Amino acid sequence: MERKIRIMVAKPGLDGHDRGARILARCFRDAGFEVIYTGCHQTPEQIASAAIQEDVDLVGLSCLSGAHKYLFPKVVELLKEQGAEDIAVIGGGIIPEQDFDLLYKAGVKEVFTPGRSLESIVDWIRENISVQ
Amino acid sequence: MENTSRSTRECSGKEGCDHVELAKRIINGNIRAASRLIRDLEDDVLQAKETLKHIYPHTGRAQVIGITGSPGAGKSTITDELVSAFREKENKVAVLAVDPSSPFSGGAILGDRIRMQRHASDPDVFIRSLATRGALGGLSNAVGSAIHILDAMGKDRILVETVGVGQQEVDVINHAHTVIVVLVPGMGDDIQAIKAGIMEVADIFVINKAHRDGTRRLQKELLSLLDLKGECPGEWKPPVILVDDVLNKDTFNENIATLCRTIEDHHQHLVRTRLLEKKLEKKAVVEILGVLRSSILGPIVKELQATGEFDDMVSRVMKRQNDPYTLVEEVKGNFLRNGKG
Incomplete structure (x- = not known):
């Protein structure tokens, strides 16, 4: 029995810059993961309910607009509210280092910023995310 | 909660x-x-x-609608519009959207949802993306069971969107009561190429992006194709529905409404002519065969692989020491006897 890791890549809020998200989606596909891509301009509500319907193991949020301090914790909170706190949330984008702690405390598992190699992100997922 | x-x-x-x-x-x-x-x-x-x-025991109630067609024809957009139309009637709706798995990594990018995300937070719409995972018929092997689950959940309509198909990926007919084939103009003579495969499975044709050049020609070709088949009285003749540019909101909405009515008409036709029963019978046959295959063939292959016997068979066939027919007969003898004994 082979368990396949399912990941949702989502762009919350008013931010249309999705090249990074697309590159990650492609990289995850090549790593053998199944990736659900939602497109841009998603509300946290849309992301949380889609993640549950898709039964993903991980939600990767990409945000370049500066609204990550609101949007990332909100997704974590909504998942928890719906009994899906076991779905891990990670984030990436233009995120100042001084915001990391706030995000970790809010339940975001890891934050990836420019300069992180694609392999190291895939490795992080392999180490930290398992089905069941 | x-x-x-x-x-x-x-x-x-x-x-x-x-x-x-x-x-x-x-x-x-x-x-x-x-x-x-x-x-x-x-x-x-x-x-x-x-x-x-x-x-x-709680299944068999939902109407299953298949949406198929070549990549980029607009299957997801049409599916999204049908969801809206059914929601207006207060139907509970589910979508199973299939996209291909990579033959190299086994991974997949499932992007059909992008067109349907406006329904994401509607509690009466359930959208699930599935990867083909090596299945060749344009669907995923889990589609049949997923339909049962959504059906038992109380969904009134289940829309099954196939991968972008070529000619032969017609498994959707084993699951759907009504099959919609979405085409786009500008493929020219390519229609000749597809008429043998997916052209035969359509209950309804949609010519999408009908504002584009070549629509009339495609429509004419389709109609003459359908005429070739000849007409028996009382038989369903697949209607050809034009769907305008999504940006021409008024005509577009009108076209989608026509599509919905036609889906309804087709369903009525199936009920009236008792074709529905025949379809359900065929569905049961396919389902039983599928389960037989996966629960008998699967364990045998697994066992052979675990004992190393499978590799042995491969090398013997490669060296021409044995032929596959004899080998399989031996395997069959062993397993069937053991199973019964």
């Missing part, structure tokens, strides 16, 4: 857990439980089939 996050997963992977309870949750419409069970079936978790047994 009921917390199902752990319990469902624990249940699906273990023996002796309460499948009746899990089935009940799904029948009561629990989204988390349903999506997890679909996942387990995709991953071939043995215990998931146990739960399915308790779900099966």
Whole structure:
């Protein structure tokens, strides 16, 4: 029995810059993961309910607009509210280092910023995310 | 709110857990439980089939509509519009959207949802993306069981969107009551190429992006193709519906309304002519054969691989020491005797 890791890549809020998200989606596909891509301009509500319907193991949020301090914790909170706190949330984008702690405390598992190699992100997922 | 996050997963992977309870949750419409069970079936978790047994008696109510066509024809957009139209009638709707798995990495990018995200937070719309995982018929092997789960959840309409298809990927006819083939103008003579495969399975044709050049020609070609078939009185002749540019909102909406009415007409026709019964009979045959294959062939192959016998067979065939026919006859003899004894 082979368990396949399912990941949702989502762009919350008013931010249309999705090249990074697309590159990650492609990289995850090549790593053998199944990736659900939602497109841009998603509300946290849309992301949380889609993640549950898709039964993903991980939600990767990409945000370049500066609204990550609101949007990332909100997704974590909504998942928890719906009994899906076991779905891990990670984030990436233009995120100042001084915001990391706030995000970790809010339940975001890891934050990836420019300069992180694609392999190291895939490795992080392999180490930290398992089905069941 | 009921917390199902752990319990469902624990249940699906273990023996002796309460499948009746899990089935009940799904029948009561629990989204988390349903999506997890679909996942387990995709991953071939043995215990998931146990739960399915308790779900099966609650199925057979939903109308299943297949949407197929070549890549980029507009299947997801049409599906999204149908969801809206059915929601206006207060139907509960589910979508199963299939995209291809990479033959190299086994991974997949499932992007059909992008067109349907406006329905993401509607509690009466359930959208699930599935990867083909090597299945060749344009669907995923889990589609059949996923349909049962959504059906048991109380969905009135289940839309099944296939991968972008070429000629032969017609498995959708084994699941859908009504099949819509979405075409776009500008393929010229290519229509000749597809007329043998997916052209035969259409109950309804949609010519999408009908503001583009070549629409009339495509429509004419389709109609003459359908005329060639000849007409028996009382037989369903697949209508050809033009769907305008999505930006021409008024005509576009009108066209979608026509499509909805035609889906209804087709369903009435199936009921009236008792074709529905025939379809259901065929569906049962396909389903039984599928389960037979996966539960008999699967374990045998697994066993042969585990004992190394399979590799042995491969090398003997390669060296021409044996032929596959004799080898398989031996295997058959062993397993069938053992199974019965």
